[in-house]
Amino acid sequence: MPFCDGEFTKQTDETGKVFLVTGANAGIGKETVLEIAKRGGTVFMACRNMEKAKQAREEIITATNNPNVFVRQLDLSSMDSIRQFAENFKKERDTLHVLINNAGVMGLPRTLTKDGFEMQMGVNHMGHFLLTHLLLDVLKKSAPSRIVNVSSALHEQGTINVDDLNSEKSYSRFGAYNQSKLANVLFTRELAKRLEGTGVTVNALHPGAVDTDLVDSWPSAMKFLLKPAVWMFFKTPKSGAQTSLYAALDPDLEKVTGQYFSDCKPKEVSAAAKDEKTAKFLWAESQKWTGIKE
Numbered sequence: 001m002p003f004c005d006g007e008f009t010k011q012t013d014e015t016g017k018v019f020l021v022t023g024a025n026a027g028i029g030k031e032t033v034l035e036i037a038k039r040g041g042t043v044f045m046a047c048r049n050m051e052k053a054k055q056a057r058e059e060i061i062t063a064t065n066n067p068n069v070f071v072r073q074l075d076l077s078s079m080d081s082i083r084q085f086a087e088n089f090k091k092e093r094d095t096l097h098v099l100i101n102n103a104g105v106m107g108l109p110r111t112l113t114k115d116g117f118e119m120q121m122g123v124n125h126m127g128h129f130l131l132t133h134l135l136l137d138v139l140k141k142s143a144p145s146r147i148v149n150v151s152s153a154l155h156e157q158g159t160i161n162v163d164d165l166n167s168e169k170s171y172s173r174f175g176a177y178n179q180s181k182l183a184n185v186l187f188t189r190e191l192a193k194r195l196e197g198t199g200v201t202v203n204a205l206h207p208g209a210v211d212t213d214l215v216d217s218w219p220s221a222m223k224f225l226l227k228p229a230v231w232m233f234f235k236t237p238k239s240g241a242q243t244s245l246y247a248a249l250d251p252d253l254e255k256v257t258g259q260y261f262s263d264c265k266p267k268e269v270s271a272a273a274k275d276e277k278t279a280k281f282l283w284a285e286s287q288k289w290t291g292i293k294e
Contacts, residue, residue: 006208006263007239008246014041018095018142019248020135022046022074022128023103025053028150028207030060031241032100032248037064039249044093046074046085046103076103076127077113079290086134095142098248099135101128101184102150110171117289118167124180129187130290136200143199144254147191148247151184153206153262156270158182160278165285185260185273186282192258201257203247206267207240 019036023029024045033043037060047053053071060069072089075081089096104124113122132147139145158178161167167176188204195202246264247253260269272278287293 006242006246006265008242008249008264010250012039012249012251014039014249016040016042017097018042018044018093019098019100020044020046020089020096021100021102022076022131023048025049025056027237028240028244029100029102030056031237032102032244033069034060034063035241035245036248037061037066037069040066042068043070044089045069045071047071048073048075048077048103074131075114076123076131077115077117077119079115079127079130082127082130083134086131089135090138094138096135096138096145097142098146098148099132099139100148100150100244100248101132102148102244103128104150104180106177107173108176109173110167110176115289116166118171118176120173120176120180121166121183124177125183125187126286126289128184129286130292132191133290133292136195139200140198145200146248146253147188147200147202148244149184149188149202149204150207150244151188151204151260152178152181154178155181155185155206155273158270159272160186160282162278162281182270182272183282185269186275186279187286188260189258189269189273190279190283195257201253201255203253203257203259203261205243205247205260206262207243208263 014036019041021029021033024033025047033045036043045053050073057069057071061067074085105120108119111119113119117126158181185204188202191202243261243264247261259266
């Protein structure tokens, strides 16, 4: 039986609150939406694959009897798609209480987003950097509100390659992933400072090693070799969603910001994740890549 050291067991009523979860049609994202819907929240599932998303939505509504679950198209590998999504969302809703940046890709061979970004850095960090900025006005208006960034313990293995951020000179499929997860934590900590006094908090987390479709892009031999380990040691998606739910819902965290959680409790980040110079470099580069002005 897969282990789970952390479980979010507090009972909360999320009626009247609006949530947005990226990558919500499967895995951790779907389980996160399911639990929020059980608690009465209004949830927007922001997904690339609309067919899978609609099926997941139907399953969630059937399981929770909560009709306030909506699917909207979002491709985080396209700046145009992100901008269109944010524009449409703000026309539809004037409140957003919790943004959960959950979507991610892992271990891909080197591929590029529609805008020419290395895919893992593009989707895992740059896409969420842009989406978050475009929704900050509505998050501020809805305060107290929260931003939750799903990172990974693998951020500890990551390095921000200041001379080759887009992996053009050399590429490692897991090195690029680790870099993108470190970027999530650096972004979280820097954004928390910039949002001081607004009532909007931002925290990052490690969901645990979770058996999800993130591994679909891995080579077949690697998946075959890892299969016994996945069964024995990896969490289920439901267990993997617990720390996301903790960061998004726990009343005790209303004013907690700039933190990193694992197994529903605070955890220290790597030395690289505390490097303010690197954080400022990444912020400036992210602005250039996404076209965001201060």
